[in-house]
Amino acid sequence: MLNLLRRAARGFVPLTVDANWRASDDIIWIDLVDPTPDEEAAVETAYGIDLPTREEARHLEPSSRLYQEAGATFLTATLLARADEPHPVASPVTLVLVNDVLITIRYEPLKAFTIFAERCAHAPVADGGEAALELLDAIVERSAEVLERQSGLVHETSVAIFNRPPGNAFGSLLSDLARAQSITSLARKSLVSLSRLSSFAVLAPEFQKDDSRRSHLIAVQHDIQALTEHASFTSGHISFLLDAALGLINIEQNSIIKFFSVVAVVFLPPTLVASIYGMNFDIMPELHWAMGYPWALALMVISGVTPFLWFKKKGFL
Structure with a gap:
């Protein structure tokens, strides 16, 4: 599926492309969601770039996920998807900045993208560079929301473990901790990936030419660093609670x-x-x-x- 965001437009426009499709000058953001080979080929032809496939994005070495080629900046990160569902996953997401246009390639529904698309419907962005910054803000905010929810769950589980009546089963508490640990671990992996992405993104021409955007990107990096430390703390707290629960079971x-x-x-x-x-x-x-x-x-x-x-x-x- 291919969605377009045009300059001064109020939201996305779904689009069906063919071999003769040509990109217009007013396009700011092209969002490829689990794209077909024909959709990838049409975008590649329109902008003269080679987009990474799903398998390539998944198996790229960390050092090869961030590069510049044919005048475009390619930024691939691993983001947490389906955090509100029983089985969260880590999915590769690629951001491409070329000629002030943002191209994103993803294979899972991501709430951060939905949030950003809704914001664009109320406050249009100027170009792809600004769109990339606003999208990174939405991703960081979503990561913070997920970590905050897991922190709350861990706190509730901590109270339940140390104040439970003797004889009550630990099964549900251990299940909650295991899920919190899984989501926190995936979130931390995502944040580490975003940290590398934001550090490399400063080399993109869309950010090099604007001091305010570089400052914005540095602020995003600081937010990512703070959330990474928060994820590490939460993970350590979960490990302590797991040990405490097992100790109480033994007692x-x-x-x-x-x-x-x-x-x-x-x-x-x-x-x-x-x-x-x-x-x-x-x-x-x-x-x-x-x-x-x-x-x-x-x-x-x-x-x-x-x-x-x-x-x-x-x-x-």
């Missing part, structure tokens, strides 16, 4: 085993007494005692209470 399991061990030891002497007096021998003095039965019961009680009191004194209970 509860040890308490259960200790309880059953004490019960077994407490009932072992009475069982021994009962076993002795349950033997069928003729010569047993207690068999003919008038107080033989109460004696056996008392002996079993004493033999059970004594270990219990000893465990209590030693602090095992």
Whole structure:
């Protein structure tokens, strides 16, 4: 699918291209969403560039994702997609700046792009360089939103772990932490990729000729750095909570085993007494005692209470 944003236009215009399509001078942004070979070929022909395919973007080495060729600046990053769905993914996204036109290639629905497209409907951008900066702002804001949500979830899980009643299952808490860790890890990977992208983007002619845009790009870099540190902190907090949860599980399991061990030891002497007096021998003095039965019961009680009191004194209970 190919979407166009024209100068002074209020939003995107879906477009179907063919081999004879030619780009007009008023185009600011071309958004290729999971493009077909024909759409890629039409854009390549219109601007005289070679766009990376999905496989090329995915398998490019980090050092090869940022380059300039044929007067265009190619910037490829790995962004977090489907963060609100059960299975988030990391997807390659390529930004191309050529002749003051922004060309983006993506293969997943990204909320940051939707947010930026809505902003363009209310406040049109001047050219591709400004569009790239505003898009980076939207991506950073979306990353901040995702990390803030995960931080809130981690805080709630932390409170639940350390204030839960004994005996409650840890399963749902561990599942929440695992999902938060997965999303935070993907977000951090995305931010590291964006950091490299923003550092290289300053070489693009669209930014070189404007001091205010270079300053804007530096501000974006600072935001990305701050979010990367926040993601690292959140990841460390999640690791601590996972260790704490597993430690509490071990403590509860040890308490259960200790309880059953004490019960077994407490009932072992009475069982021994009962076993002795349950033997069928003729010569047993207690068999003919008038107080033989109460004696056996008392002996079993004493033999059970004594270990219990000893465990209590030693602090095992």
